Amino acid sequence: SQQGEEDPQALSIQEGENATMNCSYKTSINNLQWYRQNSGRGLVHLILIRSNEREKHSGRLRVTLDTSKKSSSLLITASRAADTASYFCVSSDSNYQLIWGAGTKLIIKP
Amino acid sequence: DAGVIQSPRHEVTEMGQEVTLRCKPISGHDYLFWYRQTMMRGLELLIYFNNNVPIDDSGMPEDRFSAKMPNASFSTLKIQPSEPRDSAVYFCASSRPHRGSTEAFFGQGTRLTVV
Numbered sequence: 001s002q003q004g005e006e007d008p009q010a011l012s013i014q015e016g017e018n019a020t021m022n023c024s025y026k027t028s029i030n031n032l033q034w035y036r037q038n039s040g041r042g043l044v045h046l047i048l049i050r051s052n053e054r055e056k057h058s059g060r061l062r063v064t065l066d067t068s069k070k071s072s073s074l075l076i077t078a079s080r081a082a083d084t085a086s087y088f089c090v091s092s093d094s095n096y097q098l099i100w101g102a103g104t105k106l107i108i109k110p
Numbered sequence: 111d112a113g114v115i116q117s118p119r120h121e122v123t124e125m126g127q128e129v130t131l132r133c134k135p136i137s138g139h140d141y142l143f144w145y146r147q148t149m150m151r152g153l154e155l156l157i158y159f160n161n162n163v164p165i166d167d168s169g170m171p172e173d174r175f176s177a178k179m180p181n182a183s184f185s186t187l188k189i190q191p192s193e194p195r196d197s198a199v200y201f202c203a204s205s206r207p208h209r210g211s212t213e214a215f216f217g218q219g220t221r222l223t224v225v
Contacts, residue, residue, distance in 0.1 A: 033213060042218040043201065088153065090214075097166070098143065098214060100153045 006101035019076045021104040023089030033090045084108045116217035128190040131220045135204030145201040192224045
C-alpha cells in the first residue's frame with residue numbers, strides 16, 4: 001500500500017525537551033491523524049486535523065498541517081518518559097483510504 | 111463500548127497450519143480494516159470492508175490469505191497454509207466516516223508467530 005514519509009525515523013531527547021516529528025504525504029487528503037504505538041501494544045489515536053485546518057492543540061500536543069507542502073508536524077512539549085513510543089501519521093484520501101507513514105521512534109531519556 | 115476486539119492476542123502455530131484471526135468492530139462502524147505490521151515493512155493495509163463488502167484487497171499478499179465479513183459485527187482473516195514469513199502483528203480497525211472525520215479505532219492486535 002502507498003506509504004507517506006516521516007522524519008526523523010528515530011529521535012532521542014532528554015526528558016523535558018520538546019519533540020518534533022514531521023510527516024509528508026503525496027495525495028490530496030480529507031484529514032490527517034497521528035497515532036502512538038507503545039512497544040508491543042496497539043495503536044492509540046492522538047489527534048485528527050482536517051484539511052481546512054492549519055493547527056490543532058490537544059494537551060501537550062500541537063499538530064500543524066500545510067496542504068501546499070503536503071506536510072504535517074507533531075510537536076510534543078515538555079516530554080516525559082511515558083512519551084517513549086513510535087508515532088505514525090495517517091492521511092485519509094477522498095475514498096477514506098488510510099495511508100500510513102513509516103513512523104518515528106521517539107525515545108525520551110530520563 | 112469495549113472498542114475493537116481482536117482474538118486471539120497471541121498465536122503460535124506450525125508452518126502449514128491454518129490460522130484464523132478474529133475481529134469485532136465497534137458497533138455502528140461501517141468500515142473495517144485489516145493491517146499487518148512487521149519490523150521490515152511497517153504497517154501495511156491488507157484489505158478493507160465497507161458495509162461488510164470487501165472494497166480493496168490489493169494489499170493481501172497471496173492467495174493464502176483470505177478475509178470475510180459475514181455480518182457487521184464480525185470479521186475473520188485466514189491464512190492457509192501459514193508460513194514463517196507471515197509472522198507479524200495483525201491489527202483490525204474500524205471507523206465510521208462522519209463529517210470528514212475518518213478516525214479509525216484499532217484493536218490491540220494479534221501477534222502471530224509461525225514456526
